[in-house]
Amino acid sequence: MTSRRHFLSGAFGGAALTASALATAAGAQRVRRTSLLGLPEPVAQSSASTQAPLAPPNGRPYRPVLTLNGWTLPWRMKDGVKEFHLVAEPVLREIAPGMTARLWGYNGQSPGPTIEVVEGDRVRIFVSNKLPEVTTVHWHGQRLPNGMDGVSGLTQPPIQPGETWVYEFAARRPGTFMYHPHADEMVQMAMGLMGFWVTHPKTRHPLISEVDRDICFLLNAYDIEPGASSPKVNTMLDFNLWTWNSRAFPGIDSIHVRQGDRVRLRIGNLTMTNHPMHIHGHEFEVTGTDGGPVPKTARWPEVTTDIGVGQMRQIEFIADEVGDWAFHCHKSHHTMNAMGHGVPSLIGVKQDDLARQINQLVPGYMAMGENGMHDMAEMDMELPDNTLPMMTGTGPFGAIGMGGMFSTIKVRQDQPPAHHPDGHRDPGWFRHPPGTVARLWEGEGSPDAPRAPAPEATPATAPTSPLELTVRKPGGGPGKHSGHGGH
Numbered sequence: 001m002t003s004r005r006h007f008l009s010g011a012f013g014g015a016a017l018t019a020s021a022l023a024t025a026a027g028a029q030r031v032r033r034t035s036l037l038g039l040p041e042p043v044a045q046s047s048a049s050t051q052a053p054l055a056p057p058n059g060r061p062y063r064p065v066l067t068l069n070g071w072t073l074p075w076r077m078k079d080g081v082k083e084f085h086l087v088a089e090p091v092l093r094e095i096a097p098g099m100t101a102r103l104w105g106y107n108g109q110s111p112g113p114t115i116e117v118v119e120g121d122r123v124r125i126f127v128s129n130k131l132p133e134v135t136t137v138h139w140h141g142q143r144l145p146n147g148m149d150g151v152s153g154l155t156q157p158p159i160q161p162g163e164t165w166v167y168e169f170a171a172r173r174p175g176t177f178m179y180h181p182h183a184d185e186m187v188q189m190a191m192g193l194m195g196f197w198v199t200h201p202k203t204r205h206p207l208i209s210e211v212d213r214d215i216c217f218l219l220n221a222y223d224i225e226p227g228a229s230s231p232k233v234n235t236m237l238d239f240n241l242w243t244w245n246s247r248a249f250p251g252i253d254s255i256h257v258r259q260g261d262r263v264r265l266r267i268g269n270l271t272m273t274n275h276p277m278h279i280h281g282h283e284f285e286v287t288g289t290d291g292g293p294v295p296k297t298a299r300w301p302e303v304t305t306d307i308g309v310g311q312m313r314q315i316e317f318i319a320d321e322v323g324d325w326a327f328h329c330h331k332s333h334h335t336m337n338a339m340g341h342g343v344p345s346l347i348g349v350k351q352d353d354l355a356r357q358i359n360q361l362v363p364g365y366m367a368m369g370e371n372g373m374h375d376m377a378e379m380d381m382e383l384p385d386n387t388l389p390m391m392t393g394t395g396p397f398g399a400i401g402m403g404g405m406f407s408t409i410k411v412r413q414d415q416p417p418a419h420h421p422d423g424h425r426d427p428g429w430f431r432h433p434p435g436t437v438a439r440l441w442e443g444e445g446s447p448d449a450p451r452a453p454a455p456e457a458t459p460a461t462a463p464t465s466p467l468e469l470t471v472r473k474p475g476g477g478p479g480k481h482s483g484h485g486g487h
C-alpha cells in the first residue's frame with residue numbers, strides 16, 4: 001500500500017523555493033532550511049509486491065510501465081515542471097516470504113520507485129538524505145547539464161545527512177535509464193540504493209514500438225549470511241543472494257500476459273557481474289539499451305541475452321505460446337539462494353556412517369548431496385531464522401528447486417488485456433491440454449501424459465496471489481505463502 005507521510009508538518013505550505021531560482025541553477029542545489037515547506041510531500045511504499053501501473057494524471061499521455069515487485073513514484077506538476085521527492089533512507093525489504101533484509105533504499109523500499117516521464121518533460125527531483133552518511137544521485141544514461149550528473153566531489157559536494165538537494169533537467173532522450181548513488185558507491189549499492197527510470201517518447205518513434213505490456217526491473221545482489229539481515233558491504237564478487245528488484249525466487253512475482261501480446265522487458269544490471277537472461281518458449285530481440293533504441297537492421301533473434309555490469313537491455317517478443325514459461329538468469333548458481341553457496345561437493349561420497357557419527361555431536365546434521373542436490377529441494381531441512389532454502393518453490397508437478405533470479409511468464413488466451421482492471425492478475429498454473437506433457441515411457445500404447453495432479457496445488461482461483469509456493473521454515477513443515485507477501 002502506498003502511504004503518505006509528512007516530511008515536515010504542513011508540507012504543502014507556501015513555497016519559498018521558486019521555479020525560476022532553480023531554472024537558472026547550473027548544478028544540483030542545496031535546498032535551504034527555510035525553503036523546506038515547498039517540497040512535494042514524500043510518498044512511501046510499504047509493500048514489496050508488484051503495484052498496478054500508475055496512469056499519468058497530468059502532462060503528456062503515455063502507457064505506463066509495470067515495475068516487477070515495485071511501484072512508480074507519483075509527482076506533482078508545478079508551473080509545468082514535474083516535481084518528484086526521493087527520500088534516501090534505511091528500509092526493511094522482504095526478499096521472499098521468510099526473509100527480510102535491512103537495506104538502504106528510497107521512499108520505503110529497495111529499489112526505490114520507478115520514475116516515469118515523457119521526452120521533453122522538465123523534471124525537478126528533490127532528494128532528502130535520511131541515511132547515516134553522505135550520498136548523491138546519479139541519473140544513469142541521461143543527457144543533462146554536467147552539474148546535475150550527481151557525482152560526489154566531481155560535479156557537486158555530497159548531500160549531508162539531513163539535507164535536501166534538488167536536481168533539475170529536461171528529459172531529452174526517450175529510453176530506459178536508472179538512478180543510483182555516486183558517493184560511497186560500493187557500499188550504497190551493496191545496500192540496495194537504486195531505482196529505475198523510464199522516459200517515454202512524446203510522439204510515435206520509428207524505433208520504439210507500442211507494446212501491450214511494458215515491464216521493468218533491476219538486477220541486484222546481496223551478501224547476507226544465513227541468519228543475518230544486513231548485507232556485508234565489502235563483498236566484491238562472492239554475493240550469495242541474486243535478486244530482481246531485491247527479491248529472490250520464490251519472492252519474485254510472475255509475469256502475466258495475454259496470448260499475442262507484444263511484451264517489452266526493460267532490465268538494468270547493478271550487480272558486480274553479468275547475467276545472461278533467458279526466456280523459455282519464445283524468441284526475442286534486443287530493441288534498445290541505455291544508449292537508446294537499436295536500429296532495426298541491427299537486431300537479431302535471441303533466447304538469451306547477456307546483460308553486463310552497468311548495462312540496460314530492452315527486449316521484446318510476441319507472447320504467442322500459451323503456458324508457464326521459465327524466465328531466469330542462465331548462471332545456474334544465480335538461481336540458488338544463500339544456503340547453496342559454499343557447500344562442498346559430495347557427489348559419490350558415501351556419508352551414511354559419517355552422518356550417524358556427526359549426529360551424536362551435532363543433532364539434526366544431515367548428509368546431503370551424495371546423489372546430486374535435487375533432494376534438497378524437497379527436504380524439510382532446519383534453517384537459521386531469516387534465510388531462504390537454497391532451492392525451493394513448488395509447482396503443479398512438485399519441487400521447482402530454484403531460488404534467486406528466477407520467475408515465470410504465464411501466457412494465457414483468456415488473460416484480460418493490460419489496461420483491464422484485472423489485466424495483471426495471476427491466472428494460476430497452466431492447465432496443459434491432454435497429450436502435451438512429457439510422460440513416463442511405459443511401452444507401446446502407454447496412457448496419456450500425467451496431468452498436474454493435486455487441485456490444491458493449482459491456485460487458479462487466487463487472482464491476487466501471483467505465486468502460491470511452499471517455503472520451508474525452520475523447525476516446521478511446509479507453510480503456505482503467497483508471492484505477494486505484503487505486510
Ligand SMILES: [Cu+2]
Pocket residue numbers: 242274275276329330331334405
Ligand atoms: Cu545471473
